[in-house]
Amino acid sequence: MADDRPVPPGLANFWNGPVAAFAELEPNVISDEQAERHRIFSLTLMAMLVGQWNGNKYGDTGTYPWREAQQVGTLTSGGNVYGGGSYLGHNIAAIAVDGEGRIIDYEFNHNQVFDSTVEHAESRLVRRVFSLNQIYEPWASEQGSGPAGGGPAAARRDQRPHNRRRVFATAVPERADLADPGEVSMTPADTAPAAAQATPKPSSYATLLNDVTIYTSLESCAQCSGIMCLGSVKDIVYLQWDQGQFLIGNIMWQATNGTKGFTAPRPIRGDEFGFEYFSQLNEATEAFTQGLAETPFYVSADGSFTNATPSVTSFLCTDAAMGIYGAAANELEGWSTATHADYAPTPAALTNQQVLDEAHDFVAWVDELDNRGAPHRV
Numbered sequence: 001m002a003d004d005r006p007v008p009p010g011l012a013n014f015w016n017g018p019v020a021a022f023a024e025l026e027p028n029v030i031s032d033e034q035a036e037r038h039r040i041f042s043l044t045l046m047a048m049l050v051g052q053w054n055g056n057k058y059g060d061t062g063t064y065p066w067r068e069a070q071q072v073g074t075l076t077s078g079g080n081v082y083g084g085g086s087y088l089g090h091n092i093a094a095i096a097v098d099g100e101g102r103i104i105d106y107e108f109n110h111n112q113v114f115d116s117t118v119e120h121a122e123s124r125l126v127r128r129v130f131s132l133n134q135i136y137e138p139w140a141s142e143q144g145s146g147p148a149g150g151g152p153a154a155a156r157r158d159q160r161p162h163n164r165r166r167v168f169a170t171a172v173p174e175r176a177d178l179a180d181p182g183e184v185s186m187t188p189a190d191t192a193p194a195a196a197q198a199t200p201k202p203s204s205y206a207t208l209l210n211d212v213t214i215y216t217s218l219e220s221c222a223q224c225s226g227i228m229c230l231g232s233v234k235d236i237v238y239l240q241w242d243q244g245q246f247l248i249g250n251i252m253w254q255a256t257n258g259t260k261g262f263t264a265p266r267p268i269r270g271d272e273f274g275f276e277y278f279s280q281l282n283e284a285t286e287a288f289t290q291g292l293a294e295t296p297f298y299v300s301a302d303g304s305f306t307n308a309t310p311s312v313t314s315f316l317c318t319d320a321a322m323g324i325y326g327a328a329a330n331e332l333e334g335w336s337t338a339t340h341a342d343y344a345p346t347p348a349a350l351t352n353q354q355v356l357d358e359a360h361d362f363v364a365w366v367d368e369l370d371n372r373g374a375p376h377r378v
């Protein structure tokens with residue numbers, strides 16, 4: 001029986017056209033200043049991954065011919081031992097950055113920890129960011145006239161926040177109604193009509209992430225694209241393509257761009273801002289895939305199990321991948337002065353130099369934490 005439903009509005013423009021017109025995007029226009037900013041955050045993500053690198057996808061013993069540089073010893077019973085310890089998840093991570101350039105938090109892939117195929121970095125990160133916002137809700141605000149907890153009910157009610165979403169710069173206009181005028185930068189609202197400034201609307205969970213950019217080391221799957229769409233994340237920057245995900249991020253952007261309701265994040269490829277590690281990772285993945293015909297990814301110590309299945313997550317265990325990530329980490333470590341040091345996308349935002357300084361601090365902090373993110377289930 002034919003499906004006689006009307007064409008959904010988001011698909012109408014593409015309904016009778018070729019798939020290519022639906023899945024391919026117009027190139028992003030990225031200034032040199034913005035490219036530098038993307039580079040800093042992308043290097044931050046790669047440096048963070050280097051600190052938590054673990055290629056022991058099939059255990060830390062056996063033989064991984066593509067991982068000789070990570071070998072730390074040899075077993076007398078046969079096989080080798082590799083650095084990294086227990087495999088917790090794939091070497092895929094993401095960071096969220098707010099509209100002013102502040103890194104909100106990070107997440108790693110946790111598939112192995114949860115014995116699950118869906119614990120991806122981006123989906124965990126979106127839920128993490130929403131959770132952070134909830135954790136920080138100051139329900140008993142110190143605003144209002146009387147001391148918190150005292151006075152008549154009406155006064156206590158006045159002390160409550162009228163807006164619970166105040167953590168991220170993305171909600172700057174909305175924060176205006178609960179912060180002291182001198183406390184919060186009003187820059188984005190300064191350009192709005194006076195009437196709009198006078199009646200700031202409470203921000204909604206639907207718009208909380210409107211200015212958030214997520215940087216992910218690997219192109220997003222349908223799950224992660226979906227959750228970022230539901231969260232209305234602004235941009236998704238990815239540092240390597242994943243051909244197995246059939247350009248779903250592009251497709252979702254096309255279907256939601258310009259329509260009412262949820263909006264998928266705009267995909268930005270690493271090569272669109274001159275990030276050479278993007279093509280290096282893609283090419284090395286292809287070389288790995290081709291090479292598996294000759295050299296398996298893994299052979300167990302007793303020889304009973306061999307893996308030679310092409311997989312981007314196996315590639316992300318290899319010396320080749322680690323070398324590219326290591327070069328990026330080294331670049332960040334040696335980079336102390338931004339070229340466009342004073343650039344900021346808005347007057348309230350961090351400058352590129354401040355973003356670079358923040359990047360160094362953030363990587364140092366993640367190294368100090370020495371874990372792959374908060375162990376939350378969602």
Ligand SMILES: [Zn+2]
Nearest residue numbers: 120221223224
């Ligand atoms: Zn995913």
